[in-house]
Amino acid sequence: MKAPRAADIRQGEGWMAALGYGLATLCVAGVAHLASVLALPHLASRDSFARIAQAVPHLHRFALLPQPAPGAELTPRQDPMLARAACRFDLAGGPVRLRVDLSQLDGLLLLSFHDRQGSTFYAMTDRGALRGRIDIRVVTPRQLEDIQAEDPDDEIPQDLRLVAPGAEGFILAGSLALDGADMESARGRLSLVACASEGDGGAGGG
Numbered sequence: 001m002k003a004p005r006a007a008d009i010r011q012g013e014g015w016m017a018a019l020g021y022g023l024a025t026l027c028v029a030g031v032a033h034l035a036s037v038l039a040l041p042h043l044a045s046r047d048s049f050a051r052i053a054q055a056v057p058h059l060h061r062f063a064l065l066p067q068p069a070p071g072a073e074l075t076p077r078q079d080p081m082l083a084r085a086a087c088r089f090d091l092a093g094g095p096v097r098l099r100v101d102l103s104q105l106d107g108l109l110l111l112s113f114h115d116r117q118g119s120t121f122y123a124m125t126d127r128g129a130l131r132g133r134i135d136i137r138v139v140t141p142r143q144l145e146d147i148q149a150e151d152p153d154d155e156i157p158q159d160l161r162l163v164a165p166g167a168e169g170f171i172l173a174g175s176l177a178l179d180g181a182d183m184e185s186a187r188g189r190l191s192l193v194a195c196a197s198e199g200d201g202g203a204g205g206g
Helices: 006-055 141-150 180-192
Strands: 082-090 096-101 109-115 120-125 133-139 160-163 168-176 193-197
Touching: 006 082, 082 096, 082 180, 082 193, 109 133, 133 141, 141 160, 168 180, 180 193
Parallel strands: 133 160
Antiparallel strands: 082 168, 096 133, 096 193, 109 120, 109 168
């Protein structure tokens, strides 16, 4: 039996090296593809938050959002017949309070509360309001403890307390227009919604 020649040995080593390099390349490509797929929802949410931050430069104050243009929606699946306003909040300075007097409302009002990543942690319509008004406090767990410690023992809280997943987030208010001519009225309804930080001295403003 003849011993393998040096040239054959070198050729075999070359094939093994090429095979190893190819497998390593496939593994790296697969990991990169998997990472990009897993990151897409997070990146999309961050992009939505960044767009809202540009449209709503001031904290704790509702601002009307522009009507969506194709490919430039502030939030995913934005209905062009839905007038929207947003309020960015930061609970580092204290709880944020949202109030709506429904006595002047003549249409449907939608509210949704989102964390810094854009995920919804609460949503409601004006149909879920009690006593003709909406009064909601957005708080951290520690702030909720402080508020509950001050509650009178013989009284039921008149506000709804929502514990946010993080200190930063935003609130969306929406009102559906019946047709194109009703869009201005829908946008006007959003002026009834007010939010403010209690750390800034109350929950007035708009």
